[in-house]
Amino acid sequence: MGFGVNLNFSQFVPSIPFILEGVLVTLKIVALAALLGFALGVILALFKIGRMKVLTWFADAYTSVFRGTPLVLQLMIIYFGLPQIIGFEIEAFPAAVIAFGLNSAAYISEIIRAGIMAVDKGQREAAMALGIPYKSMMRDIILPQAFKNILPALVNEFITLTKESAVVTVIGAMDIMRRAYIVGGEKYAFFEPLLIAGVIYYILVMILTLLGKAVEGRMRKSD
């Protein structure tokens, strides 16, 4: 029996474009989920710091549940389980966006809450002393400063989302991961296509990291 390394990347070269098409799917899912997660995250964060006890309770419970259960379970509940209740099928793509969006909202709301708390409380007092209403104060004074502080954490969350998005493969969305798996199945060799997928993910993450650094740098400049 030979244990010689038996890799053959050349046979996968024709499949690379097919796998690369998954980049767009992955990015679309991640971008839409990030938007949804961000919007919900802001709302949940405002609930958490607000005075309405019910809303605070709701936001805390939401965060606890979504952080306390596996993402892949949430995904499968939405894709396989929900149709049973709502009476119609959900496509893999929207199911993935919803699941990741709801999930990242929990994490993002914590990041934003911490960011708001970190804004000097004198800012709030100065705004109050000027008679600025709560809504305007939050939107124009507190949140812009909070976002500046939390930008690195948000980029991080975005990167995590990009990597974690690979689990959509379990519901059959045609992302990078799924395509690599299909190609592997056709050729009865998984190592090479999965490695190719790994390289693609790594490059994506590096690009996102660099983008994050660039945005952060520009923010610093305006300081």
Next chain:
Amino acid sequence: MIKVVDLHKSFGKLQVLKGITTTIAQGEVVAIIGPSGSGKSTFLRCLNLLEEPTKGKIWIGDQEITNRKTDIMKVRQNVGMVFQHFHLFPHMTVLENLTYAPMKVKGIAKAEAEAKGMELLRKVGLAEKANEYPNRLSGGQKQRVAIARALAMSPEVMLFDEPTSALDPEMVKEVLEVMKSLAHTGMTMAIVTHEMGFAREVADRVLFLDGGQLVEDAPPSEFFAAPKSKRAQEFLEKML
């Protein structure tokens, strides 16, 4: 005019203000002095309801602000406040700091708000800094902008909580000068300060607070020459 009757404020079990009664007339400049922890800031912050009094009544003009029906936001628009640590909005330019609240809160048109903002900046000697961000300014400049920001709302009353305490000594004067010229315009002012010279020169009256009580209330000439209470005497000995 500010009228305060039997003002109490507690934080939990801690009684900070124990029944303060005083009146500040229209155009009067009052210096509030006293040892650390005596309740000076708390007193000042009650006047624009940044702290909610536990008991007692406060009138600004003919409006009783401690009445539940009073619109707190409206009251605050009428009462400017200057803080020890400035609290300028760091993500807005100097001029934006001055125009934001008038535009947002009072609905004043941008052009008008900017014209008024520039006029105020000229008054505090900082017109050329209009488009700078606050972190490019020195402490004294920041505080002058903060004063202008409060004035941009055209308040009837101005509150100052140790406006020069966070400043390097060489910057104290420029801020006091601005406050002095504001006093000459007939603005009603309540100033918590450790600047005894300024209090003596500019204030019409000195309120001495100790242990949450108004221990003395006298013109500066009287107060500094011959404080009646032992506590004020001791305090002045330490200060001067």
